[in-house]
Amino acid sequence: MFITKKEERILNGEEGEARRLSMKLLVAIGDAYEAKRMIRVRSAQISGVSYKTIGEPGLDFLKEFSSRGALATVRAMLNPAGMDLTRWRELGVPEEFAQKQLEIMRCFRNMKIQPTCTCVPYSAEGASLRGQHVAWAESSAVVFANSVLGAYTNREGGPTALASAILGKSPLYGMHLDEQRTPTRLVKVRCELGSELDYGLLGYWIGEGVGSHIPRISGLQEAPSYDELKALSASMAVSGSIPMFSMKKRADMSEGHEAIDVDREELLRTHRALSSEREFEHVCLGCPHLSLKELRLVARLVSGRKAMKKLWCFTSRHLRDIAEQRGYVGTIEQAGGKVVCDTCMVVSPMREMGVNGIVTNSCKAAHYLRSLNRVESHLVSLEECARYALA
Amino acid sequence: MHSLRLRMDGRGVVDGFGAGEAIVSRQAMSFFGGVNPRSGIVIENGHELEGRSISGKVLVFPRGKGSTVGSYVIYGLRKYGAAPVAIVNTETEPIIIGGCVLADIPLVDRLDRNPIEMIQSGDWVEVEGNIGRIWVTKKRRLLTQQSEQ
Numbered sequence: 001m002f003i004t005k006k007e008e009r010i011l012n013g014e015e016g017e018a019r020r021l022s023m024k025l026l027v028a029i030g031d032a033y034e035a036k037r038m039i040r041v042r043s044a045q046i047s048g049v050s051y052k053t054i055g056e057p058g059l060d061f062l063k064e065f066s067s068r069g070a071l072a073t074v075r076a077m078l079n080p081a082g083m084d085l086t087r088w089r090e091l092g093v094p095e096e097f098a099q100k101q102l103e104i105m106r107c108f109r110n111m112k113i114q115p116t117c118t119c120v121p122y123s124a125e126g127a128s129l130r131g132q133h134v135a136w137a138e139s140s141a142v143v144f145a146n147s148v149l150g151a152y153t154n155r156e157g158g159p160t161a162l163a164s165a166i167l168g169k170s171p172l173y174g175m176h177l178d179e180q181r182t183p184t185r186l187v188k189v190r191c192e193l194g195s196e197l198d199y200g201l202l203g204y205w206i207g208e209g210v211g212s213h214i215p216r217i218s219g220l221q222e223a224p225s226y227d228e229l230k231a232l233s234a235s236m237a238v239s240g241s242i243p244m245f246s247m248k249k250r251a252d253m254s255e256g257h258e259a260i261d262v263d264r265e266e267l268l269r270t271h272r273a274l275s276s277e278r279e280f281e282h283v284c285l286g287c288p289h290l291s292l293k294e295l296r297l298v299a300r301l302v303s304g305r306k307a308m309k310k311l312w313c314f315t316s317r318h319l320r321d322i323a324e325q326r327g328y329v330g331t332i333e334q335a336g337g338k339v340v341c342d343t344c345m346v347v348s349p350m351r352e353m354g355v356n357g358i359v360t361n362s363c364k365a366a367h368y369l370r371s372l373n374r375v376e377s378h379l380v381s382l383e384e385c386a387r388y389a390l391a
Numbered sequence: 392m393h394s395l396r397l398r399m400d401g402r403g404v405v406d407g408f409g410a411g412e413a414i415v416s417r418q419a420m421s422f423f424g425g426v427n428p429r430s431g432i433v434i435e436n437g438h439e440l441e442g443r444s445i446s447g448k449v450l451v452f453p454r455g456k457g458s459t460v461g462s463y464v465i466y467g468l469r470k471y472g473a474a475p476v477a478i479v480n481t482e483t484e485p486i487i488i489g490g491c492v493l494a495d496i497p498l499v500d501r502l503d504r505n506p507i508e509m510i511q512s513g514d515w516v517e518v519e520g521n522i523g524r525i526w527v528t529k530k531r532r533l534l535t536q537q538s539e540q
Contacts, residue, residue, distance in 0.1 A: 025492050029485055032404045048463040055428060057470030058463045061493065137459045157462035157489035211419065212454065212484070241419070241456045241484060368458075371424040371435050 001030040001171060002037045010167070018070030022163035029160060030171030039133055039172045043075040044165035045121045046113065047137035048158030050082035050347035051100040058158075059100060062107040065162070070111045076165035077116040078108060079138050080289070080314075082349060085117070085342045091312075092353045113165060117342035118316035119288045120230070122149055133176055135164035140234035140288050140364065146244030148229050152176045155243050175243050183216035183246045185209075186259040191267065192221050195381035199224060200231040200363035201267045204274065207240030209260055216246040216253060227291055234288050235363035274366040275379035280357035283307075283389040284345040285382060286314025287362035292323055294382060295339070299328040301386035302335035309359075311337035311389040314344040337389070350375050359388050396528050399509065401502035403523035405491040409477030410517040413510050413527075414448040416440050421457025422490065428467030431474070449516040450475035451506050455486040465490025477518035479506050479525060499523050 003011065011027060013020040026038065048054045054062075082101045083093040093101075105115060119138045122129065122145060130150035136142050137156040145151040154174045156164065164170045174180055187206055193199055206215050215236075224232065224247075236242050285298065290313055298313055313332060315323070320341045323329050329339045345358060346368045357376040360366065361384075366377035380388065418439050420426070425435035431446030446468070455461060465487070468474035474494055480487060483500040491498040497520030506525070510516060513530040 025489060028405060028492050029488050032402070032483065032488055047458070048460045053423065053460045054463045055467055057428065057467040060470065061463070061466060139458050155459055155485065157459040157486050159462050159466075159489045159493055160485055161459075211456075238457060241454065368424045371421075 001027065001035045003027065007038060017068040018065055019166060021065070022070070022166040025159060025163045026167065026169065026171055030173065033171060033173035035171035035173040037172055038169040039176060040168055041074060041135045041164055041170045042132045043077065043134045044072070044161050045077045045079065045134070045136035045138060045141060046158060046161045046165060047079040049079045049104065049108070049117065050343070051097060051104055052082045052349050053347055054104070054158070059104055062104060066107040066110045070166050072112045072165040074165060074168040076113040077121045078113060079117070080119055080344045080347050081105065081117045081342050082347055083343050084340045085115070087340065091338070091340065093349065094352050097349050097352065111165070116316065116318065118318070119344065120291070120316060123289070123291065123316065124318045133170065135161050135170040137161035139237035140230070143233035143237045143242060143244055144230060146175055146181070147233065147246065155241065181214065181244065182254050183214045184254045184257050185213040185215045186253060186257055187215045187217045188259060188261045189217060189219040190261050191264040195383070196228045196231040197361045197379060197381040198267065199228040200235040200361070201270045202262065203232040203235035204239045204363045204367070205262055205266055205270045206245070207236045207238060207242055210240060210242065212241040214242065214244055214246065216248065220247070227294055230288050230291070231362070238364045238367050271379060274363055274377070276357065276376035278357060278376065278378060280359050280378055282310045282312065282355050282358045283385050284312050284314070284358045284360045284365065285385055287344050287346055287360065287365040289319065289344065290315040292319055292326070295319070295323045295328045295332070296326070297382065298337070298386050299331040301383065302337060302390060303331050305335050305390050307336035307389045308391060309389045311335070312345070313337060313339045315339065315341055317341040345369065346372070359385055361385050396526055397509065399502040399504055399506065399525050399527065401499050401523045401525070403499055403520045404483055404488055405496065405498035406520040407495060407497035408517070408519055409449065409497045410515070411447055411449045411476040413451055413512055413514045413516045414440065414443065414445055415507060415510055415512045416452040417507055418452070419454050419456040420452045421455070422461035422464035422486070423458040425457060426464060426468070428464045429471045429473060431468055445475045446473040448475050449477045449479060449518060451479045451510050451516070453481040453507060455484050459486050461486040462489035462493065465496065466493040469494035469496065477516070477520070479510070479516070479518060481505065481507060499525055
């Protein structure tokens with residue numbers, strides 16, 4: 001790829017070791033993808049924040065990297081951490097884990113990266129992201145940003161998003177180019193979708209079926225809601241390496257594309273593969289993080305009642321603050337639930353917190369909890385989750 | 392004696408040299424949640440390599456998938472001494488590239504023949520990341536050579 005004189009100086013280490021390593025990484029990616037050059041990005045969103053996911057080596061890397069003078073030069077945000085950064089004791093997070101997590105947070109703070117700790121970074125964006133280039137790493141947010149918000153981002157890795165935060169740049173390839181954003185698979189939905197869980201199952205099925213292609217989804221009876229699109233984006237990114245989807249009515253398909261059909265039977269099969277039909281004591285919502293609308297719905301469903309099971313609702317600190325002002329947090333916590341922020345069920349140390357199975361509406365959580373924590377999930381819709389918690 | 396050594400040319404994505412026994416997956420791989428960074432054992436439920444170790448091997452698979460935290464898991468495999476010695480992909484992607492740059496693992500893709508079909512688990516594979524070339528010595532031949540020594 002073409003690199004400017006300034007970029008070359010960075011690559012030669014003239015602006016320090018952290019910037020050199022960042023540039024080396026982005027140039028390797030750019031060369032592999034035949035990028036013409038670097039472009040400026042408006043923001044970077046970095047994954048690999050929880051001690052549970054990155055562990056000791058991740059922490060070692062961040063300590064070393066931050067100590068070599070790494071500093072963010074654009075708006076830089078974080079994925080969820082391994083615990084609520086203020087209420088972790090109350091939730092039974094082990095002391096040792098908490099100290100490691102706080103150490104990770106210090107590394108990011110030293111690099112001038114904002115501790116947003118959310119998988120829905122778009123929920124705090126004031127201005128529209130349409131047409132904006134960003135470098136985000138959270139896979140569900142990448143699909144959502146490209147497909148719903150009209151932003152341009154590749155599926156970054158934790159390290160590449162960190163490198164983009166430091167340099168304010170990303171190699172110009174893939175999803176940053178209009179011609180790469182044409183759907184190459186047609187998915188025809190042959191059944192009605194009733195809840196965000198159905199959209200999650202559809203996404204999971206699509207991810208398994210189309211791999212890294214861009215699907216155009218047709219045949220939906222109704223336009224999906226923001227939260228349904230969020231569930232669709234999340235599960236699609238888990239079972240496949242899909243960077244975006246399209247729902248445009250007017251076909252803008254590539255020539256010779258394949259078409260695949262999905263019906264209720266396929267979704268039921270996906271459900272059976274992901275869901276354990278057992279009873280569990282913990283109900284976990286918020287993968288991806290709950291929106292204000294979802295927090296309001298949970299509050300309405302549990303208002304004036306008492307939860308008989310543990311009910312944990314995960315969201316960002318930003319949204320929790322707003323939900324608190326609107327009374328949703330008070331309602332949920334009076335019913336015995338907890339509105340937890342900075343973290344989620346996938347990246348917190350669930351087993352160490354005494355959880356061996358959960359009831360949830362998230363296909364992404366079901367997928368990762370099983371493979372990562374040997375924690376089983378019973379999958380039902382958000383409304384059924386809330387009812388289950390009360391029964 | 393004459394040994395059957397197959398050459399395949401492709402693209403060097405991350406430089407360096409690595410040689411070892413191949414472990415081949417026909418399925419895409421997720422490192423986050425799919426591989427234990429301490430042991431190098433594949434833990435993804437139902438994956439064809441589930442329960443097998445990729446540590447010290449030349450890992451051959453079509454492409455990466457899943458969460459982008461996978462790059463740190465590859466870095467972790469190196470930190471804990473459980474990393475593959477090289478990676479060969481059909482067509483690689485940023486999760487794998489990022490991990491290989493940080494972990495200093497040679498990475499080659501876009502070979503002139505399909506590595507998933509040409510290489511079998513147990514074959515001896517040498518990977519030249521700088522020039523994007525690999526050499527494959529078939530397993531049976533290698534065993535014969537070893538027994539002759």
